[in-house]
Amino acid sequence: MKSKVYFASIRALSDHESTTSKIRRLFDAAGFASLFAPREKTAVKLHFGELGNDGFISPVYVRQVVEKIRECGGLPFLTDTNTLYLGSRSNAVEHATTAILHGFDYAVTGAPVIIADGLDGKNVARVAIGKKHFERVAIAGDIQAADSMMVLSHFKGHIASGFGGALKNLGMGCAPPEGKRAQHNARPFTIYERCTGCGKCVRVCPMDAIVVIERSSIDRNLCIGCFECMHACPEQAIDIDWETEIPQFMERMAEYAYGAVKDKPGKVAYMNFLIRITPDCDCFPFSDAPIVPDIGLLASDDPVAIDAASFDLVNQQIGFTDSLLSSHHATGEDKFTGVHVHTDGYHQVRYAEKIGMGYRSYELVKI
Ligand code: SF4
Numbered sequence: 360m361k362s363k364v365y366f367a368s369i370r371a372l373s374d375h376e377s378t379t380s381k382i383r384r385l386f387d388a389a390g391f392a393s394l395f396a397p398r399e400k401t402a403v404k405l406h407f408g409e410l411g412n413d414g415f416i417s418p419v420y421v422r423q424v425v426e427k428i429r430e431c432g433g434l435p436f437l438t439d440t441n442t443l444y445l446g447s448r449s450n451a452v453e454h455a456t457t458a459i460l461h462g463f464d465y466a467v468t469g470a471p472v473i474i475a476d477g478l479d480g481k482n483v484a485r486v487a488i489g490k491k492h493f494e495r496v497a498i499a500g501d502i503q504a505a506d507s508m509m510v511l512s513h514f515k516g517h518i519a520s521g522f523g524g525a526l527k528n529l530g531m532g533c534a535p536p537e538g539k540r541a542q543h544n545a546r547p548f549t550i551y552e553r554c555t556g557c558g559k560c561v562r563v564c565p566m567d568a569i570v571v572i573e574r575s576s577i578d579r580n581l582c583i584g585c586f587e588c589m590h591a592c593p594e595q596a597i598d599i600d601w602e603t604e605i606p607q608f609m610e611r612m613a614e615y616a617y618g619a620v621k622d623k624p625g626k627v628a629y630m631n632f633l634i635r636i637t638p639d640c641d642c643f644p645f646s647d648a649p650i651v652p653d654i655g656l657l658a659s660d661d662p663v664a665i666d667a668a669s670f671d672l673v674n675q676q677i678g679f680t681d682s683l684l685s686s687h688h689a690t691g692e693d694k695f696t697g698v699h700v701h702t703d704g705y706h707q708v709r710y711a712e713k714i715g716m717g718y719r720s721y722e723l724v725k726i
């Protein structure tokens with residue numbers, strides 16, 4: 360079976376083709392109006408970006424979607440969940456403040472910000488899924504309580520899942536801290552022969568899980584598996600067991616994605632933004648240069664198909680040589696493996712299809 364994925368190129372030669380007008384046209388072409396009924400509380404799930412990051416979806420784009428939902432009579436609110444690590448989004452007060460600092464203000468977007476798992480991430484709903492890794496998953500209470508959901512995803516690279524799109528936005532993004540912890544099964548270790556004891560890993564660890572006494576050492580009980588230390592180490596002296604840990608991480612994430620939408624059949628819509636495709640996720644407090652040119656926007660009611668299509672469109676590009684992309688620059692090569700060399704990000708798509716979230720086969724409908 361094939362799912363339809365609607366596509367608008369980033370190219371624009373008239374005002375009819377502005378990005379804002381294309382968002383509205385995509386919403387119509389994909390038939391999203393039929394998903395949102397009057398008076399329904401609609402969670403617009405997005406990522407407000409860690410403070411210092413600027414790769415997140417523009418609030419000006421988000422406003423277009425908010426207005427379309429309002430035209431359907433819906434009651435949209437912008438939402439995300441608190442993080443596991445201590446950054447600028449680890450509780451609802453700082454999270455909402457970060458959102459406003461990044462332009463997600465009512466005056467700009469036309470919708471309020473409600474952090475879905477509450478002040479300290481304790482507003483949690485348990486959803487029974489009966490899958491391989493989890494019998495039940497912990498989903499943010501106000502996402503579970505919403506009648507419908509519009510999932511807006513910035514498509515970009517990710518150190519553990521290869522790339523992040525709709526599935527990651529659902530799986531990790533709709534989970535409160537306890538659910539995020541359950542998905543982050545992998546724990547890194549130090550390769551002592553490579554470690555110089557510079558301490559850079561200590562400075563980025565949000566959990567104070569690393570001590571350096573000549574060489575670094577990681578306390579597995581404190582570690583939350585965020586991989587910030589791996590990214591920061593200049594000697595590649597911190598590693599994980601990629602073959603066994605990472606595929607399982609992606610499967611756990613896909614099962615959480617399944618749980619986030621399980622009780623909203625026919626009530627969830629997806630848009631992926633293939634704009635400023637950075638090598639790493641919006642959780643980083645900075646945004647590196649993109650690895651491929653801007654591509655455009657996608658819309659679908661199938662999270663598997665929209666991520667499969669996004670992945671293919673990225674890989675059809677010629678990669679930027681003056682970016683973090685170290686290989687796989689040619690058309691057709693996996694760009695995300697060119698950045699995160701050990702990670703087969705497509706595993707999340709395969710597994711999500713296997714557990715019944717949608718279809719990898721898609722028909723790309725250009726508008
Ligand atoms: S993965 Fe590294 S940075 Fe993250 S909590 Fe564990 S030790 Fe700290």
Ligand code: SF4
Nearest residue numbers: 554555557558560592
């Ligand atoms: S950043 Fe790397 S080299 Fe420096 S102390 Fe940590 S593990 Fe060792």
